[in-house]
Amino acid sequence: MQQSVVSMIISFYIFISTALLIFNLAYMLSSGVKKRVMDRRISAEMEWQKQIVSNPVNRAGQKFQKRLYRRLKDTAKLSAFVEAIERNRNKIPENQIVECLRDCRMTIFKAAEAYRKRPAMERALFAYLISLFPDRAAEEYTRMGEILLGYLENSTVYCRQNVLQALYRLGNEDALVRALQIFQEQKWYHNSKLIADGLAEYRGDRVKLARRLWNQKEDEIMRVILIQFMNQLPEDMSDLVLPELSSEYHEVRFAAVRYFTKHINAEAGKCLLNILREDSDVSSAAAQALGSYPGETAKQELMLALQSKNWYVRHNSAVSLMKMNLSPEETRKLITADDRYVREMFTYVWESRGTAEC
Amino acid sequence: MLAVLEFGLKLINWFFLIYLMIYATYLLLSVGVGAWDLYYANKMRAIKNEIKHDYYFPVSILVPAYNEEVTIVDSIESLLKLDYRLYEIIIVDDGSTDDTVAVLKKHFNMIKVNRPIRKKLACAQEKEIYEAAGLKVPVTLICKHNGGKGDALNMGINASSYPYFLCIDADSMLQADSLEKIVQPVMEQDNVVAVGGLVRAAQSLQIENGKRVGFRMPRNLVTSMQIMEYDRSFLAARIFMDRFNGNMIISGAFGLFKKDIVIAAGGYDRETLGEDMELVMRMHVFCRNNKIPYSVRYEPNAVCWSQVPESLGDLRKQRRRWHLGLFQSMAKHRRIFMNRAYGWLGMGSYLYYLLYELLSPVFQLVGWVAMAASAAAGILNWDFMVRFYLMYTMYNAILTITIFFQRIYTLNLRTKLMDIGKAVLVCILENVFFRLFLDMVRVTAFIGYGKRKKQWGKIKRVKQDSI
Numbered sequence: 057m058q059q060s061v062v063s064m065i066i067s068f069y070i071f072i073s074t075a076l077l078i079f080n081l082a083y084m085l086s087s088g089v090k091k092r093v094m095d096r097r098i099s100a101e102m103e104w105q106k107q108i109v110s111n112p113v114n115r116a117g118q119k120f121q122k123r124l125y126r127r128l129k130d131t132a133k134l135s136a137f138v139e140a141i142e143r144n145r146n147k148i149p150e151n152q153i154v155e156c157l158r159d160c161r162m163t164i165f166k167a168a169e170a171y172r173k174r175p176a177m178e179r180a181l182f183a184y185l186i187s188l189f190p191d192r193a194a195e196e197y198t199r200m201g202e203i204l205l206g207y208l209e210n211s212t213v214y215c216r217q218n219v220l221q222a223l224y225r226l227g228n229e230d231a232l233v234r235a236l237q238i239f240q241e242q243k244w245y246h247n248s249k250l251i252a253d254g255l256a257e258y259r260g261d262r263v264k265l266a267r268r269l270w271n272q273k274e275d276e277i278m279r280v281i282l283i284q285f286m287n288q289l290p291e292d293m294s295d296l297v298l299p300e301l302s303s304e305y306h307e308v309r310f311a312a313v314r315y316f317t318k319h320i321n322a323e324a325g326k327c328l329l330n331i332l333r334e335d336s337d338v339s340s341a342a343a344q345a346l347g348s349y350p351g352e353t354a355k356q357e358l359m360l361a362l363q364s365k366n367w368y369v370r371h372n373s374a375v376s377l378m379k380m381n382l383s384p385e386e387t388r389k390l391i392t393a394d395d396r397y398v399r400e401m402f403t404y405v406w407e408s409r410g411t412a413e414c
Numbered sequence: 415m416l417a418v419l420e421f422g423l424k425l426i427n428w429f430f431l432i433y434l435m436i437y438a439t440y441l442l443l444s445v446g447v448g449a450w451d452l453y454y455a456n457k458m459r460a461i462k463n464e465i466k467h468d469y470y471f472p473v474s475i476l477v478p479a480y481n482e483e484v485t486i487v488d489s490i491e492s493l494l495k496l497d498y499r500l501y502e503i504i505i506v507d508d509g510s511t512d513d514t515v516a517v518l519k520k521h522f523n524m525i526k527v528n529r530p531i532r533k534k535l536a537c538a539q540e541k542e543i544y545e546a547a548g549l550k551v552p553v554t555l556i557c558k559h560n561g562g563k564g565d566a567l568n569m570g571i572n573a574s575s576y577p578y579f580l581c582i583d584a585d586s587m588l589q590a591d592s593l594e595k596i597v598q599p600v601m602e603q604d605n606v607v608a609v610g611g612l613v614r615a616a617q618s619l620q621i622e623n624g625k626r627v628g629f630r631m632p633r634n635l636v637t638s639m640q641i642m643e644y645d646r647s648f649l650a651a652r653i654f655m656d657r658f659n660g661n662m663i664i665s666g667a668f669g670l671f672k673k674d675i676v677i678a679a680g681g682y683d684r685e686t687l688g689e690d691m692e693l694v695m696r697m698h699v700f701c702r703n704n705k706i707p708y709s710v711r712y713e714p715n716a717v718c719w720s721q722v723p724e725s726l727g728d729l730r731k732q733r734r735r736w737h738l739g740l741f742q743s744m745a746k747h748r749r750i751f752m753n754r755a756y757g758w759l760g761m762g763s764y765l766y767y768l769l770y771e772l773l774s775p776v777f778q779l780v781g782w783v784a785m786a787a788s789a790a791a792g793i794l795n796w797d798f799m800v801r802f803y804l805m806y807t808m809y810n811a812i813l814t815i816t817i818f819f820q821r822i823y824t825l826n827l828r829t830k831l832m833d834i835g836k837a838v839l840v841c842i843l844e845n846v847f848f849r850l851f852l853d854m855v856r857v858t859a860f861i862g863y864g865k866r867k868k869q870w871g872k873i874k875r876v877k878q879d880s881i
Contacts, residue, residue, distance in 0.1 A: 062431055063798070066805045069438050073809055076445060077816040083453070084823040135461050177463045184462040213602050214463035245604040250467060367532035400530040407527055408545070 094136060101140035102147075109152040112159065121163045128167035128185075131178050138185050150190050157193035168203045176215040179207040183218035187225050191259055194226050201231025208238055216246060220254050227259035233268055240274045248277060252284035263291045270296050276305040283311035287318055294321045301327040309338045317345040325349040329357050332369075340368035347376030355380050359390065362398040370397055374405035423788045430781030437770055438809060444654035445813050451653050452714065452824045470597045471578060472500040473670070476570030478563050479505055479584035483513045485721065487521050492587040494550050498594055502552045505584075506570045509538075509560030514584075518555050522546040529554075529573075535681035537561060537568040563666065564682035564689035571673060571681060579676075581690075583667040586720040587616060596670045596716035605707045607672045607697055610664035611716035612648050615641045619719045629827040631836040636729055638836065639844040640722040645817045649714060656712040660763035662698070662743075664710070666690035668718035675700070675708075686746070688739015695747045698759055717825070730855050737859040740772055775853035810845045 300312035316324040331342035361373040524544035538561035620628035679700040701708035753760040788794035
């Protein structure tokens, strides 16, 4: 009796595992077929896209718009449509694409609305499609920003990323500001580098955007993101960043110090010297930044910082000193210094520069 | 007396049957979950649900090496071909007695430097440091006194410049997109402290310029059986454990770690053979004890190709080392066991590793012997015992081949029909003979434990292009 129960259980497990194996085999075979079907569909889609962009008369008709709507509404078809757009990039003149997107605006808006009720992964795909629009076509779609904000409800990290990408492309400042506000309110984690680099791709007035976002920042994470974003702008925004050199948040100070490595500011230079004297973790960033502030005071402070207990402070000070045209006498003094920390680190950086130049 | 013996045998039989049934259930669940997760991840990628960015954050790649003159150049060359913008490579030679240092110096035109290294983690003293100029990324070679793999990795961490480090074995090769893939969990979640990648047998790989061009089942039976075994453990068990943040091991062959947490937790243990597992367990304990929100993730799309032993002798050495490492790590962190404070780690993962990894060879051996003795004594009928063994083996073989097929389609591997036939055959052999062999190795692992507990495993390596 007991033995037959065991046999029965094992048989049952074998049955399930065999079913799993058959499923996997079927999936493996069907995915090969699906891939071929998808490749054919993409090729056909590429041809279709080429035809419609070059034929404005055809695309004005109801029939065509219905056909396009069906394409956009079906996720599998949309996937092929998106892939075809990516592969057709540089193959179709941008003027024609812009014209076509203008003509299809109503249909695309209708599809975007329909996607609001779809699962997050499908919304992400539609947002991705919008992020592919050329700049000049994006102007026609600015209003799409409000619809995309609706995509953020119950979203995944991928959906949020694609929505942000689309908003950068649309250049809809209000929608983007609201989106980032929602991120802060919901306390969603979104990698700061992704946002900062993304903001730098924003199609509209980035300085205006930066100042507006700065005024509505709520936490230190957003402050770090915005400083990283401003760091990528050629415009000087020192007035906003300068007070952050004395922020109580470590990461904010780091970001501010890095900002002033690129954006030279006399006032910031003095603050950087003070930070260097603190001999803290942020001092290592200050030591690096001071390489962009040549001058006797900076040089003397960096020489002193070579004695720091912090390896990074010593290393970055040595690297910065190398940028400051030290006299042979000063170089010799550092190489033969009594302090082992100074001697070892400076010699290493000095020799490395030689190696790099070789 | 006979009655007591009979009762004892029956008790063991029942315990063993329940033990095997639980394992069978676990295996089924993990394969099912693994299949679903991989299918779902593929679907997500197909419809642009992935984070794509041209640059994430800088990573230091640490390559500890001991007598790796044959493979080290191939490995470093593969690392130089990674599709990633900012990283550095630090090779730590742990006092090799062969020409590892010489081949590296010659191949990469390395120059001796006087680089000071801050010792945040304890490790043996460095002897010489070399750097290569003019390569895609900075390459540093640190030659140090012998101290073991954990010691070499600690040196690498000390010398690293970036906030995350990736450790890989000197006989391993990464695919061009491996680094990009393994950092993605960190981009998606803010509390990730470590990420493990998928390790596969390099002997099944055909690679050109860091790109995979083909897959084959090698002729060598020992190697083929390990391919199946790796797939089973990396594709089923780890994906399943990942769901509960319960992975207790990230293979030393391929893992990404957050440096400040590793340093705060004390770095690699220099006394343990299984330094990779011990570190992950310690990170779990450290984060839990200090109430740091954390997760240890597994990324099956980040692939590392590592050479597996080709002879039974080498395999025996490697597995002995692994089993002792498992024992040392689990013994050191025994307070996790059934401790509610550690959540799933204490109540699930530790229990699993204890019963189905550490003690498994003993249970298997005692169990099958008791069943055979019971059959001989007439307590159990032979017919049932043989049928049970065959069915159980068939069940395991079916699940193993299922995982093999899963990997074929998720990695988009092109394979020949003959290789598939070979894989089916190998699956059966692996479940009949290979597991028994490994159980024997693991049971006898403790012989000579005291003498060799800090040695690097010496295994014969061949150049990748001659595999």
